[in-house]
Amino acid sequence: MRQVEEIRLLDLSLVEPSNQSLQQPSSSDATCLSTEGRCLHLLTENSPDLITILKVDGTFSYVSPSVESILGYKWTMLVGKNIIDYLHPQDVVLHQAEFARQIQQPEINFVGEYRFQHADGSWIYLETISRNLLDNPHIKGIITNFRDITTHKWAEEQLKESQKKYRSVMNSIKEVIFQTDANGFFIFLNPAWTEITDFTVEETLGKDFFSYIHPEDRQLNAELFQPLIERTAAHCQHIIRYLIKGGGYRWIEVVARLTLEENDNIAGISGTLSDVTERKYTELLEKDRNHVLEMITSSATLPDILAQIAQMVKRQGLGIHCNVLLLHPEDGKFYHAITSNLAYDLIQAADLIAMEPVLGAHEKENYYRKTFIVPDIVNDPRWEKYREVALTHRLRAWWSVPILSSHEEVLGTFAIYYHEPKSPTQKEQQLLETASRLAAIAIEQRRLNDQLSYQAHHDALTGLPNRILFEDRLQQALAQAQRHTQENVGVLFVDLNRFKQVNDTLGHAVGDSLLQQVGERLQHCLRHCDTVARIGGDEFTIILSELKNPQYATQIAEKLQKVIEEPFIIKGHELFITASIGISLYPDDGTTVPELLRKADAAMYQIKEESKKPQGSVTTKNKNSLYINGRISHTMLIQTTAMLVQNLGIKMSKFFKKP
Known part of the structure; x- marks a missing residue:
C-alpha cells in the first residue's frame, strides 16, 4: 500500500457507541445519533463500497451491508473473523507489513490493492483506503474503505497480456516494422532493426531514416517515395541498400504507406523493411554469371571478361580488392591479367607468396593447385617478410584460389583482399570456386578461339x-x-x-x-x-x-x-x-x-x-x-x-x- 495523506474518510467517530455497535444498528438506536451521525450512518449503510473496522488484531468489528453485493457474504459472517482468512495467500505478507506500519504511523492514510476470496471461491480485486482510528473512543480500530476494481483489473491484465503478446510478435518478426514522423525521423522500430543493421533501436530513434540509406541509392529512394508523398500512389515498394553499423550494406525491400492525422495531414510514414540481401545476391550472381558467359561467347577480350568476374565477386560483398594472375602456357611464368587499385609493392608481395617455392616442375604444379586462406596477415608466417607492406595499406586478410582447366591444368590464380581479419564462409568459398571456374572457361575459350583463328589463317x-x-x-x-x-x-x-x-x-x-x-x-x-x-x-x-x-x-x-x-x-x-x-x-x-x-x-x-x-x-x-x-x-x-x-x-x- 502506498501512503497518502489528507484523504477524507467517513468519520464513524460521530456514531455513538453502544452494545450493538458491532451489530447492525436497530431503528431505535438510530434515534440516538446526532443529525451528522445519522447522515454518516446512512452513507455507510448505503455506500456501494465496502466499509469495515478492523481491530488491532486484524479481526472485523464492523462490516457494511455492501459486503454481500461485493463478496457474497452476509455481514454477520465476517464480524469477528480475521481479514487474513479472506486474503489471497500471496497478498497476506504484504497486508501484514502494511497493517503493522499503519498501527505504528497513525497519522498516515494507506492505499493498496488486495485480492479477496468471494463466497463462490473466485478472487475479487479490492482497492483499499485505510485510516488509523484506534485512539478514537467511538471507533477503536482501523477504518477501511474497499472498492471493487476487478473489472478494471481484468481489463488491465488483458491489456498487459495483449501488450506482452504484441511485444512477443514484434520481437519475433524478422521484418523491421518502422514508423516515422512527418519529417522522416524514426519514432518506432522493432528489434529486427538491430538484427539487420546492427544499430540499436535506442540510438536510431529520432534519427532521419534517409541517413541510413546507401549514399548511391538516396536519390533513387527519394524518387520512388515521391508518388507516395504526392498521394498518387497508395503505397510504394522497392529495393535499395541500407547501411550497416561498422561498414557495408544490406539489400532492403521497403514497403511503405502514409500515416495520416485526423485532419488528413501527413503524420509520417509507416511500413516494413525486409532483408533481401541473400535473394538480391543470388539474383545478381545469376545475372553477372550470365553476363560473363555472354562475354565469353562474344568478341570480348579476356582482360575485360576477367575484370567482369572480379566485379561479380565484389558485388557479392566479397573482398575489397581482386587480383588475377595467369600462367603463360609457353614460358610457365605468371603475369597480371587484372589488378586492383592496390599499390604495386603490395601486389608484388602477394605475387611472391603465390609463386614463392623454388621447386621442380611436378612440385610447382602441385603448389599452384593449392588454395591459400590467410584469415589474418598479422599472424601468418607466409606474410612475415611482407607484413609491413600489407599493414601499411590496411590489409588484414588474403585468399587465393587456383584457376584450373577442364584437364586440371593450372591456368592462374584468383586472389582477393580484406581490410579486416576474416575467414571465408561456405557460401564465400563456393563463390570463389564459381569465379575460378568462370575464369577457367574464359581462358580456355579464348585459347580455343585463338587456336581456331590461327588454324584458319x-x-x-x-x-x-x-x-x-x-x-x-x-x-x-x-x-x-x-x-x-x-x-x-x-x-x-x-x-x-x-x-x-x-x-x-x-x-x-x-x-x-x-x-x-x-x-x-x-x-x-x-x-x-x-x-x-x-x-x-x-x-x-x-x-x-x-x-x-x-x-x-x-x-x-x-x-x-x-x-x-x-x-x-x-x-x-x-x-x-x-x-x-x-x-x-x-x-x-x-x-x-x-x-x-x-x-x-x-x-x-x-x-x-x-x-x-x-x-x-x-x-x-x-x-x-x-x-x-x-x-x-x-x-x-x-x-x-x-x-x-x-x-x-x-x-x-x-x-x-x-x-
Whole structure:
C-alpha cells in the first residue's frame, strides 16, 4: 500500500457507541445519533463500497451491508473473523507489513490493492483506503474503505497480456516494422532493426531514416517515395541498400504507406523493411554469371571478361580488392591479367607468396593447385617478410584460389583482399570456386578461339600465314599506303622450281621439311613489317610494306634467290633448289589485292617460260647430295610496270635474268 495523506474518510467517530455497535444498528438506536451521525450512518449503510473496522488484531468489528453485493457474504459472517482468512495467500505478507506500519504511523492514510476470496471461491480485486482510528473512543480500530476494481483489473491484465503478446510478435518478426514522423525521423522500430543493421533501436530513434540509406541509392529512394508523398500512389515498394553499423550494406525491400492525422495531414510514414540481401545476391550472381558467359561467347577480350568476374565477386560483398594472375602456357611464368587499385609493392608481395617455392616442375604444379586462406596477415608466417607492406595499406586478410582447366591444368590464380581479419564462409568459398571456374572457361575459350583463328589463317605445315591472312594483311598495307602517298607496296610471288622431283625422289616427308626450311629462310630475310605466306603447294607470297624506294623490292628478290640456292640438309640429304620470283608494285602495277597478286603471278610464270630449257634430271652425286639440274635455277623476273630506270633511260616492263 502506498501512503497518502489528507484523504477524507467517513468519520464513524460521530456514531455513538453502544452494545450493538458491532451489530447492525436497530431503528431505535438510530434515534440516538446526532443529525451528522445519522447522515454518516446512512452513507455507510448505503455506500456501494465496502466499509469495515478492523481491530488491532486484524479481526472485523464492523462490516457494511455492501459486503454481500461485493463478496457474497452476509455481514454477520465476517464480524469477528480475521481479514487474513479472506486474503489471497500471496497478498497476506504484504497486508501484514502494511497493517503493522499503519498501527505504528497513525497519522498516515494507506492505499493498496488486495485480492479477496468471494463466497463462490473466485478472487475479487479490492482497492483499499485505510485510516488509523484506534485512539478514537467511538471507533477503536482501523477504518477501511474497499472498492471493487476487478473489472478494471481484468481489463488491465488483458491489456498487459495483449501488450506482452504484441511485444512477443514484434520481437519475433524478422521484418523491421518502422514508423516515422512527418519529417522522416524514426519514432518506432522493432528489434529486427538491430538484427539487420546492427544499430540499436535506442540510438536510431529520432534519427532521419534517409541517413541510413546507401549514399548511391538516396536519390533513387527519394524518387520512388515521391508518388507516395504526392498521394498518387497508395503505397510504394522497392529495393535499395541500407547501411550497416561498422561498414557495408544490406539489400532492403521497403514497403511503405502514409500515416495520416485526423485532419488528413501527413503524420509520417509507416511500413516494413525486409532483408533481401541473400535473394538480391543470388539474383545478381545469376545475372553477372550470365553476363560473363555472354562475354565469353562474344568478341570480348579476356582482360575485360576477367575484370567482369572480379566485379561479380565484389558485388557479392566479397573482398575489397581482386587480383588475377595467369600462367603463360609457353614460358610457365605468371603475369597480371587484372589488378586492383592496390599499390604495386603490395601486389608484388602477394605475387611472391603465390609463386614463392623454388621447386621442380611436378612440385610447382602441385603448389599452384593449392588454395591459400590467410584469415589474418598479422599472424601468418607466409606474410612475415611482407607484413609491413600489407599493414601499411590496411590489409588484414588474403585468399587465393587456383584457376584450373577442364584437364586440371593450372591456368592462374584468383586472389582477393580484406581490410579486416576474416575467414571465408561456405557460401564465400563456393563463390570463389564459381569465379575460378568462370575464369577457367574464359581462358580456355579464348585459347580455343585463338587456336581456331590461327588454324584458319595459317598454313598447317609451315605455320606461315595462309592466303586468307595474306590478302587481309595486303589490304591493310594498301590502306596504309593510300594514307601515306609516298609509300609503295611490293608483292612477291615465289615458286620453287621442280619441287615435285624432290617429293617423287625422296618422299613427301623430305618435301615437307624442305618447305618448312624455305619458309624459315624467307622470314629471316624480311623486316618485321613484312609478311611471307604459303598459299599452296610450293608457292609462297610476300608483302613488302612501307617501301620508300621501289628498288628495295628488287634487292629483296635477289637476296631471297641467294638464300634459297644455299644447300638444305634434310635427313642426311644435301639438297640444292632454285626459285622463280615475280614482282608487282603498288600503285604502278595495280591498286587492289587481286590486281597485284595477278600481276606478280603472271610475272613469275612468264620468267618460268623464258627460262625453260630441256628437261633436267635429278641425279645423286652420293647418297648425301641431291642436285636439281637446269638453268631455271638462275632466273628471276622483276616486273615493274610504269617504273622509270633513269640510268638505262628505258621503261622496264620486261624480265631481268640472272645469267
